[in-house]
Amino acid sequence: MAKVKQQAEKPSGQHSPSADRAQPMSAKVKVIPSGSEFFVGPHETLLEAGLRAGLHLTYHCANGTCGGCKARVVAGELGDVGFHDYRIPASEKAQGYTLMCRARAATDLVIEAAEASGVADVPLQELTAKVVKLERLMDDLMVVHLRTPRSKTLRFLAGQYVTLEIDGLPPRDKSIASCPCSGRLLQVHFRRRKGDPFPKYVFSRLRTSKKVLVTGPFGEFTLDEASKRPMVLLAYETGFASVKSLIEHAIALELEQPLHLYWVVEKPGGHYMENYCRAWVDGLDSFHYTPLHLRDGKGSLGKRTAKALRPLWTDHPDLSGVDLYMSIPVGAEHPLHEELLRHGLPEGRLRMELLEKY
Ligand code: FES
Incomplete structure (x- = not known):
């Protein structure tokens, strides 16, 4: 799926001719013991490049103060290693330890580094x-962009959520809509709904520069990275947020299997990031997107959603060979689960996020 239609050159960034002589355009880094590989450009650190490639490298501050990203160079040569407050003990230095958040590569490398496996x-x-941008995509839809302090990024896996606290309002769980490749920039989506004070605050009083307490990450709605099976993703309303994060992570990992996104909204025209979905269709092999909306009618939300998903049942009459990810409202899961099982989805292939508010 995530193969870019015209394979982009590996990142290199802006650089001078002299830098070209000193360092390669990009170097290949192999991480042991996992065997993961990624390319690093001459102007990025090992950590930046590894996270961009979708690896779950262990780190904390990302600015050279904590030692949490320590890794051992097993083969190859490092380029510049930027200033860092954390002092690597001499005995570890002699064994080749460095800080991934500060080190660049001069040649291809093999490094021994810790990675999260779940x-x-x-x-x-x-x-x-800090709130750095408020993007009102629709009258009732706001995308809030947050930036963490330079010394403290948020480590999370794609698809997870955080709890937000602002100005004494009851805390609110929100799925992270951005990719873990940048733990400093977080995106969350709010749909304004009657009687819900948190979005009301976001739409009427929240301003850029406002401080927000973020706790997390939580949740197990994450990608099965080892699977080669086609993926079907189903999002209801702002359930798109976590699904977007999963898709961006799949793209970073260059997963090759087909991916089909079904996005259900309550009103026609409510697909507030339609441009993203169309760009994925245009730019990626085997990416399919089907926008859907609920029809008026009787029945529970789950039954009406299952009805709205008729194209999914037609496209995939047999779900026995896919992985299914769905982010849907609490209470809608039973009719949908039944329908999925009826179409052959094996138990254990369903990863689900249930939304209290959407
Ligand atoms: S992540 Fe803290 S020193 Fe690199």
Whole structure:
């Protein structure tokens, strides 16, 4: 799926001819023991490049103060290693240890580094982020962009959520809509709904520069990265947020299997990031997108959603060979789950996020 239609050159960034002589355009880094590989440009650190490639490298501050991204160079040569407050003990230096958030590559490298293999390896964190942009995509839809302090990024896996606290309002869980490749920039989506004070605050009083307490990450709605099966993703309203994060992560990993996104909204025209979906269709091989909306009618939300998803049942009459990810409202899961099983989805191939508010 995530193969770019015209394979982009590996990142290189802006650089001078003299820098070209000193360092390669990009170097290949192999991480052991996982065997993961990524390319690093001459002007980016090993950590930046590894996260961009979708790896779950272990780190904390990302600015050279904590030592949390320590890795051992097993083969190859490092380029510049930027200033860092954290002092690597001399005995470790002699063994080749460096800080991935500060080190660049001069040649292809093999490094020994810790990687998270699942949600249990990602610690609970608390930090204060700043609102850097409020993007009103529709009358009732706001995208909030947060930036963490330079010294404290948020480590999370694609598809997870955080709890937000602002100005004494009841805390609100929100799925992270951005990619873990930049833990400093977080995106969350709010749909304004009657009687819900948090979005009301976001639409009427929230301003850029406002501080927001962020706690997390939480949740197990993450990608099965080892699977080669086609992926079907189903999002309801702002359930698109976590699904977007999963898709961006799949793109970073260059997963090759087909991916089909079905996005259900309550009103026609409510697909507030339609441009993203169309860009994925245009830019990626085997990416399919079907926008859908609920029809008026009787029945529970789950039954009406299952009805709106008729194209999914037609496109995939047999779901026995796919992985299915769905982010839907609490209470809608039973009719949908039944329908999925009826179409052959094996138990255990469903990853689900249930939304209290959407
Ligand atoms: S992540 Fe803290 S020193 Fe690199």
